[in-house]
Amino acid sequence: MTINSTQVSPDLAVLNINTWEWSIPNISQKNAPPSLAFHSATTYEIYMIISFGWSIRKTSPSSSIYILDIRSYTWVTTTAINNLGPLEPTPIPTNAGIPSSSTPTLIIVVSSVTGIVLFGSAIAGIFMYKKRQERRHYIATPGSK
Structure with a gap:
């Protein structure tokens, strides 16, 4: 399967939810992942975790996981997540204040x-x-x- 994708610039834009302003951070290229398309990304504590997707240059799937420290915008290979323990789902209110x-x-x-x-x-x-x-x-x- 071939995916035709074009690399975009910038790779990352940040939305400040207090001011609703976008900014482009200066991200370290050390340990940077290849440009990916169709990947997933989520944040946990001070990290953005990027996984899977398709490598644009190789036009092949990626099974790697990449971690970005969102305080310093540097790619890391180890994390300092403490006491992760068993994950339990957070209850979501279904009634929005209605008894x-x-x-x-x-x-x-x-x-x-x-x-x-x-x-x-x-x-x-x-x-x-x-x-x-x-x-x-x-x-x-x-x-x-």
């Missing part, structure tokens, strides 16, 4: 109102369509109203 006992009721009410509105719209549309069709087939003759 759990009222969630099913809220879903039923919203679904019912939506259904009624859609049903009413469908009925009104049918009547309007029939009325328009009746007008098209009406032929005026002398003496008719």
Whole structure:
């Protein structure tokens, strides 16, 4: 499989989420990975972890993992992640502040109102369509109203 990709410049842009401004950091090229396309990237603590993807120059898949220290923008070969321990999923609130006992009721009410509105719209549309069709087939003759 051949992937036709072009290397972009810059390789990395940083968004400051406090000011919503983009910047281009000066990244060390020591231990830098090859230019990749279709890779994954995620951050953990002070590191950006880049994995897999396709090497643009070799046009082949990459099975390597690369780590960027996002404080100094240097590529590292070892990390100082302490006490990683077993990973447990972070609970995500599903009700956005709505008490759990009222969630099913809220879903039923919203679904019912939506259904009624859609049903009413469908009925009104049918009547309007029939009325328009009746007008098209009406032929005026002398003496008719």
